[in-house]
Amino acid sequence: MPADSSLTPDEASDRPVTKTAVLIVVIEAAVILGLVWFGRYFS
C-alpha cells in the first residue's frame, strides 16, 4: 500500500500493465531458455 494517499496512483492496478507484465515475463523466460539452448547446442 502506498505511504501517502495523496500520491496514490489511480493507475496502479491497470489491466494493460498486467497484460504487458505477463508478456514481458513470458518473453524473458523464452529468451533465457533460448540462451540455455544456445550454450548447449554450440558447445
Add this chain to the structure above:
Amino acid sequence: MSAVDWGVVVLYLVWMVWDGLRLSKRTNEVEGYFLANRSLPWWAVGLSVMATQLSAITMVSTTGQGYDDGMRFVQFYFGLPIAMIILSVTVVPFFWRAKVYTAYEFLERRFDAKTRTLAAFLFLILRGLSCSAIVAAPAVILSIVLGWNLTLTVLAIGMPTALYTVVGGVQAVTWTDVKQMGIIVAGIFAAVIVLILGLPEDMGVGTALHVAGAVGRTKAVDFSFDLNQPYTFWSGIIGGLFLQLAYFGCDQSQVQRYLTSKSVREGRDSLFMSAFVKIPLQALILLTGVLMFVFFLFNKGPMLFNPAPRDMVAASARAGEYQGLEGEYDRAFDARKGAAETLAAAETAGADVTAAREAFVKADKDVRDIRSRATSLVRDVTKNASFADVNYVFPTFVIQHMPIGLVGLLIAAIFAAAMSSIAAELNSLATATVIDVYKRHLKPEATDRHYLNVSKISTGLWGVFVCVMAVYAAELGSLIVVVNRFGSFFYGSLLGVFALAIGTRRTNGNGAFFGLIAGMATVGIAAYYTQVSFLWHNVIGAVAVIVVGVLVSTLTGGRAR
C-alpha cells in the same frame, strides 16, 4: 585513420552539436529545460533510457568480455525486465503524479529534508565521478589505440556534449540520444557483418560458434548458486533485480528520463522498451565479442591488445623475458590456429570431433597461459596491479580490420555511446544541484528566469568538472574501480530508502536517514571482509536499510499521522 574515417567522425560531432543546439528554442523555462514540459513520446524516452545506460564502457568492455569470457555477462541483465515491471507500478506513477523534478525531492515529502539532502549529495558525488570515468575510459582507449592526445580526446568527447546539453537541456539530451542509439546499433551490426565476412572460407557462422563453444564462449547461463561467482542466473535475477530497481528507480539520471514523458502510461511504456530489448541487445553485443574471438583465432592479433606498456617493458630489465614470451605466443598462436582449422573441418564434415576438440582446448589454454604470464610481467614492471587488455580488443579490431568508412562509423558509435550517457548525467546532475541544493537551501524564492540561468550555469560547470576529473581519472586508472565500488555501496542502500518511502506507512525520517548510513556501512563491511560478489551487495544494502530503518523508526516514535 583515413581521411574518410576522420570525415565521418567530424560529421557525426557537427551533426550532434547542431541538432542539440537547434532544440534550444523549446527550453525557455525551468520545467521545459529539465523535464521538456512533460511532453515527450514513450519511444523517444525509451531510446533515451537505453542510450543513457549504454555507455562507451559498455560498448568496448562488453565486447571484450565476450572475447575473453564468452556470453556469461548477459546474466547481469536478467533482473532488468522484472525491475521494469515493478517500477512501472510503483515509482513511475508516484514520481509523475507528485510532479517532482528529482527522485530526492520525493524523499523530503515522505520523510524529511536531511534524508533528501543526503541522498542528493551521494548522487552528486557518485554521478559526478562516474560521469568522469565514462569520459575517461573511452578517451584512454582511443588515445592509446589511435595515438591521439589524451586531453584533446577527453575534450572532443566532453565539450560538444556539454555544449548542447547546456543550451538545449533535456530536449537536446533526449533527441540526440535517439539518434545516438541508432548510430550505436548500426555500428554493432556493421561490426557483426564484418566479423562474419572475415571468417575463413568454407566456415559458416554455426561452425564458428561450435569452435567458440568448445572453449566455453557460448555458455550463457550458469544455474549454480555461488555467492562468490559474479555472473550466475541467481545473482542476475536477484542481485541484478535489486541493482536495476535502484538504478532505474532511484538514480536521477534515469528517473529524469521518464519524468519527461507525456503521461504515466507513456513513462511506463518507455521502461517496457528496455524490458523487451535490453537482454537481446546485450546478447548481441556479447556475441560480437564471441565472433571476435573466432576472428582472432585465424587472424593474428597482438599478444597483448593494450600497447601502452610496451615501451616501458622494452626499457626494463625484463625486456628479454617479454620478447621470449612473444616468441612463445607466435608458436602457440600457429598451433591453435591449426587446431581450430582441424576442429572446424571435423564439425563441417560431421565427423567425430572428440580428438580435434581436445587438441583445440589444449592449444587455446596454452595461448591463454602465455597471455596471462605476459599480463603478470607487465603488472610487475609497470607496478599497475589492475593492468588488463580486454577493453582494447574491440578498438584494435575496429582500427586494424574494419574497412575504410566503417572505422569512422565505429569510432562515432563509441563517441555516441559515451556522449549519450554523459549528456543525460550532466542534465541530471544540474537538476539535482539546482532543485535539491540551490533552490532548497540557498535561494528558495526567485524567478523562473533566474533558476533557468542557474540551471544552464550549473550544467556548464558540471561539464567542466567532468572533463577536468576525466583527465585525472585517466591517469589514475584505479579511480574508475573505486567509483564503481562506491556505486555498489550506494545503490542498494538508496533502493532501501525508496522501499521504505513507498512500501511502509510508519517509518520516519530518522529511520530513513540512519538506515541509509547503516546500509552503506553494511555493504562496505561485506565488500571488505567477504568474497560475496558485487551484485549481491545491492540486496545486502537494501535489506540493511529496511531493517535498520524500521527499527530506528519504531524506537523514535514512528511517523506522526
